[in-house]
Amino acid sequence: MTTLERLWLCEAIRLREEHAGPLEDGEANRRAVAAGGALGQRIQARAGFLAARDGQLEALQHWRQGARLALLALLVLALLSGAGLGFAALGDGQRPVNVFWALGSLLGLHLLTLLGWALGLAFAGDSGGALGRLWLWLSGKLARDAQVAQLAPALLLVLQRQRLGRWALGSLVHGLWLVALLGALLILLALLATRRYGFVWETTILGDELFVALTQGLGALPALLGFAVPAPETIRASGAAALAEPGARQAWSSWLLGVLLVYGLLPRLLLGAFCAVRWYAGRARLGLDLGLPGYQLLRERLLPSSERLGVLDPAPAPLAGGPAARLATDSDGALLVAVELDERRAWPPKLPAGVADAGVLDSREQRQHLLEQLSRFPPARLAIACDPRRSPDRGTLALLGELARSAASTRVWLLAPPPGEALDSERLGDWHAALEQLQLVHADSAPLRWLETGHD
Template identity: 65%
Template sequence: MPLKSIPESLWLAETLRLSEARAGTLEDAEACRQARAGGGDLRQRLLVRARWLAQRDGLDRALGHWRQGAALALALLAALALGSGAGLALAALGDGSRPVNLLWALGSLLGLHLLTLAGWALGSLFGAGAGSLLGRLWLDLGQRLARDARSALLGPALLALLGRAGLQRWALGLLSHGLWLLALLAALAVLLVQLATRRYGFVWETTLLPSASFAALIHGLGALPALLGFAQPDLDLLRASGEAVVGGEAARQTWASWLLGVFLVYGLLPRALLALLCLWRWRRGLARLDLDTGHPDYLALRERLLPSSERLGISDAAPAQLYRPQAGSAPAGSARALLVAVELDERQPWPPREASGVEDAGILDDRDSRHRLLERLAGAPPARLLIACDPRRSPDRGTLALLGELARSAGQTRVWLLPAPPGATLDTQRLGDWQAALDALQLAHAGEAPWHWLEHGDD
């Protein structure tokens, strides 16, 4: 299956949908904010949200591991197919010490192939998942080889995405017919080598069934290959081979040509044509591959991603699993500088001084003020952002998450750990906790305000 032709954004969005349907909605306030800032319709915002959450939670890396595991699983299945095909040919002809029973040889070479081909045809006729056995084996083996717990839903999400576009049948069919084609090609190669290097005698035998029926069957099987130039045994050779091994060179070559022709026409040719058909339908159907934005799971996100009106002060339930915040930087949308404080008490003077060309965003002391500032920064990120924090407070997880989110909304960010106000003391242990937490976020910090950097962009 050509996985590279499947858009990663669609695959990740469908995987997140399945994950959230099972475990609940992820903490996605910043992801939704980024999606709203980017604009577009619901589909576009769903894809932006999915990409952001996948990068945050490592799902994009898990997808890379899954692709590697799937490629390795496909290589192993291909090697197994080649080995199985060679084994079928060796078992069908033997070592030349005994005559080759034509019907036993055909049964060995084409029996399992025809059974699975009939199963695929019935599955396609009645709408079942054709090639599901090999497909399920490939998915399970790929998941094991990926060795990444986060990739558990990537396989089911892929099948759901393909099934919605009507591509699952053709994708798994391409996998199934492709592997069978490899097996039959390996068998053909071994047949040619054996027939070229050993002398075989051919015979057909029956005890219970009429000899005339068997002779008619063998003659009928050779009719189509004869149209392609393969030898067709005449009635005298058919009758003689049913009674004993005919040892003449011409007889041996006739039966060898008949066997190869039947193998090509009823074995290789159907698999090759069906593989091409599946490949053609797959390529045509890729244009239909898309999200089902009318799915209830996606409609539940509509108001957050495409709100009918902007509302403030929405309180979301705490997520079942918290993630570790990380800082970063956004491309600066302007040359402006911004100064903001987080949860200061009344004894801390604010703003501490007037700075030339610096905008004061005030003090973030509640959810509404944080939400308004983040929405503002999502549309117009500043070039420089200085965040003032009171190190007498504990660096709790919510504050650190806010710092990381603010940092991702600005070109450059620094944190100013304010000195204690007159009459207050600063706990050195708590100051060390702040410094360690900011180092983990990879945020520059200092006990003195970098005013020159904030105003002019350099130190």
Template identity: 65%
Template sequence: MTAASNTLSKLQKLWLTETIRLREEHTGPLEDSEANRRVQISGGDFAERLQHRALLLAERDGQLQALSHWYQGSRLAVLAMLVLAVFSGIGLSVAALGDGLRPVNVFWALGSMLGLNLLMLLGWLLGLLLAGNSAGALGRLWLWLSEKLARDAQVAQLAPALLILLQRQRLSRWVLGIMSNGFWLVALISTLLSMLLLLATRRYGFVWESTILGGDTFTALTQGIGALPALFGFSLPDAELIRLSGDSAMLSEAARQSWAGWLVGVLLIYGIIPRLLLALACWLFWRKGRAALKLDTNLPGYSLLRERLQPSSERLGINDSAPDALYQPAAGNGINTSEEAVLMAIELDTQRQWPPTKLPKSVRDAGVIDSREQRQRLLDQLTRFPPARLAIACDPRRSPDRGALSLLGELSRCAGATRIWLLQPPTGEPLDSNRLSDWHRALDTLQLQHSDSAPLSWLESGHD
């Protein structure tokens, strides 16, 4: 396992595993010979091997980096939604109270501050109860913004995998519920604070107006709504004050303060506290469900990998095609190595003498790799027993084709440090400078050290 993947949480590992499964369902099996070999060596149960394989492929193909970009985008999306919530809350309070030049219709103000919130809350609860899974408009907006702000094409593969993984355990409703309720919680708190600021700096008169409701109905409605906030100490206008407020705005300070306290209490009790409790409940359900997340190893995409990752025999032969794109690692990957030094060559002309005549006794000769069988056998050995130093001899008269470079990349990940020895051509035979430059560029891209001199001293002692 690489250092990058070791820092991932359980959810992130499962997420990447599901992403690789969906990708293979749509585009066909990935080239995974090296990943499967390393997974078999590392051991573990089938679910652990699936995750290990997925992390290796995700790091090679860019999904691991895309995951980091998605998290950056999701944080920016949360920040953007928080800013939107704050300004929305300020707008609600201004719309409810106005500029102070005209009396405030208390029920119009109440509807302005809580009406949309209650409608959205009702829609979220109905979706949760009837459909069993309510993403909500705000939850979908957050996912969309996260993908757009990540600015990585690979991110498009991550969002469906996350939703499928969470929906399988019925968890998507909780994480998106946190976003929805959290947004409205911030908006309502912003409404409350801005309303308190307006009430503290402006003088408002309060009235009630209705064409079809009588005074007794309005009194009963006002006192019924204010009964619960009154239990927590908020003011509740008496029947006489409510009746007089229907004729004109009361100018006494006591009347103003009573109506203002009633509005603050109703907003807090019926708006902020329910959203706070729902957000906390969603968070608790999400936390509990996240701990129980696991892979469904019976899915067809996973079942097909069982024999490759957990073979019934010990044979390690792999018959997949070469990769379309090479993973580009840094030489020396920090794996646990022995003190052994190994020298080998790939695809040498039969006229070349091998091994070198002055090979130090402490250096093991791994021979010349020409066939697929030799390649797999050597890779299996080096994966099980990684040497501290590995030198690979290459003939620069051959083109640095995809297969050779892929092999060099795999071999370099099986040793603590790797050097490439570009052999000199036979005496009297010229060397194509353009082809040599191609080798240099390709090896630099793979971040492998290379030289045209024999690295025997480095193999023997670890330095030149």
């Protein structure tokens, strides 16, 4: 995952919590603290876990797929629109081509949108133009995921921090116009190569010299690249009727192509390259605004005072019996823990050497303590004992999933009922179905040999 995507998910999670309230993030915070690093890195680690858990990471992938499809659709539309401009400018060859009407057809909308982009950049700050907004809208529609609605605003907020939105959308807009004008240029070349066109200019109130000056002025820059400019006599003669001389036709054709290239394609190419350079240079400066209230609330949870100020007192002793201490020195350790057992049940069973007992988890504080220990010292094998006479409620299943993610390998031990008690088969089936949904292996007999050796 790129830095931009991590920051993007952080903003999406922050916006979600601002609108819907704080998320259940106990496990995410523990994992972020265990990963270490500065506050910004821990916020990114927390957001990555929450996004993967709640489906926003998958929604981001869907948005990216939608963005690619939207870009492809816009590129095809731009190419077809450019081809249409080329056909509209020259026509079918049955009538002479009015050179300045053709030039207006090819460059008029391009110059107006270019002026609009420049004004938006100067006064609005972040100008993506209508094409940029269309692309964002299409990306969300093609993603077909309800959660992408939170992603587009989050992306814009991330980019606006370094004023990168203007350069990202600017690259897109200029790239699409470049494709459109390139399509028009290719159609012009194809039509001029396969049909015979005559060129004229027409006016009622303007004089010949104005068109001479305008034609030569527009052709000055293309002439530096080798494009022909009609002679003054040719320009004047073209005001009465289309000239039949091949030289005049070729001069007007070359002038039209040169003007389209210099005043159409080259500005879009240069501006697109400029926006792309600013975009890639600015991405290195992207970061989180840690002064935002949503991130300030996470500071104490992800960067406790003991870490920021230094450890003032020795750490409390780990769990009774020392499983954490054992795991700290033996990364291949094995651990047995029970969840909400009846007090009348004898516990723990006799454990093999090398298997630690984490006791019975009955309270929230006990669960929190064990999860913090496991985040620092994950065991290689973890067995979780459960009483299948109890219903597999959502809280218990969430705890089982979190414990399982803290160990390399996990098994759930469904304890047999005490002598004289029958086990409800329907409830046992509920346990089996819930554990299969969590993708957890369950055992109906004590998995002590597996805890000791790693196999049955």
